Amino acid sequence: MAFYHDHPDVLVTQAAVLNSRPGRVLLAGFPFFPGGGGQLPDRGVLRWSSGEAEVTGFEQSGEGVWHLLATDREVVGTVELRVDPAFRALMRELHTATHILNAAVFLDFDRALVTGAQMSADGTARMDFDLPGTHSDRLRAVSPVLADVVRQDLPVITTYVGVAQAELEYGLIRNRSVAPPPTRDGRIRIVEIAGLDRQACGGTHLASTGSSPPIRVLRIANKGRHNRRVYIGLEGRMT
Ligand SMILES: [Zn+2]
Numbered sequence: 001m002a003f004y005h006d007h008p009d010v011l012v013t014q015a016a017v018l019n020s021r022p023g024r025v026l027l028a029g030f031p032f033f034p035g036g037g038g039q040l041p042d043r044g045v046l047r048w049s050s051g052e053a054e055v056t057g058f059e060q061s062g063e064g065v066w067h068l069l070a071t072d073r074e075v076v077g078t079v080e081l082r083v084d085p086a087f088r089a090l091m092r093e094l095h096t097a098t099h100i101l102n103a104a105v106f107l108d109f110d111r112a113l114v115t116g117a118q119m120s121a122d123g124t125a126r127m128d129f130d131l132p133g134t135h136s137d138r139l140r141a142v143s144p145v146l147a148d149v150v151r152q153d154l155p156v157i158t159t160y161v162g163v164a165q166a167e168l169e170y171g172l173i174r175n176r177s178v179a180p181p182p183t184r185d186g187r188i189r190i191v192e193i194a195g196l197d198r199q200a201c202g203g204t205h206l207a208s209t210g211s212s213p214p215i216r217v218l219r220i221a222n223k224g225r226h227n228r229r230v231y232i233g234l235e236g237r238m239t
Helices: 085-108 136-140 143-152 163-168
Strands: 012-021 024-027 044-048 051-061 064-069 078-083 114-119 124-130 156-162 187-193 197-200 215-223 227-234
Touching: 024 078, 078 085, 085 114, 085 124, 085 143, 085 187, 085 197, 085 215, 085 227, 136 215, 136 227, 143 215, 156 163, 163 187
Parallel strands: none
Antiparallel strands: 012 024, 012 078, 024 064, 044 051, 044 078, 051 064, 114 124, 124 227, 156 187, 187 197, 215 227
């Protein structure tokens, strides 16, 4: 199971370098979220006995996740990994905000499904919903629901269910492109806003909705006949 799932608050770890090539290392473990499901990859640095380099990206391979580095020096031995705390915090907030928006739309619009989601480094995010014929004004009316969910300070809980069970519960896998792949033992990670919403997700989130900054609906656009794209922003975080 991913370290960033089990320990979203631990942002500094040490790991052995398993394999090294110019500008990249394969590590025995790492705290970084490598990106996926609309959430941007973590930023951070890697320190070794004689240097330090920015981690510029991640590459999935059969051997594991390669960490791409802003250096051509050879990195060996044991390294220290530091996740950029401000960026991780912003992604946790934005990701939780997208779940809150998703829940509000799912409940208000006859269990409408998501067709895409993308978080941005500027404190905003967008979500696409399959909502044919829905007027923007009606969608805008979810704003008070978002504020209410934040005010209620609902716990955000993670569980795992078997793939077959996940397929049976309507809306649990709300979008195949943002749902995480099953674990090695065939289970799907479920992120639940207690009493409100359950869905498959592989990202990082806040521990409860009350930690979220106020969520503002910025604008709504039509994307084709079926899709409505909702842009949200976090108050005090937008740049
Ligand atoms: Zn999520």
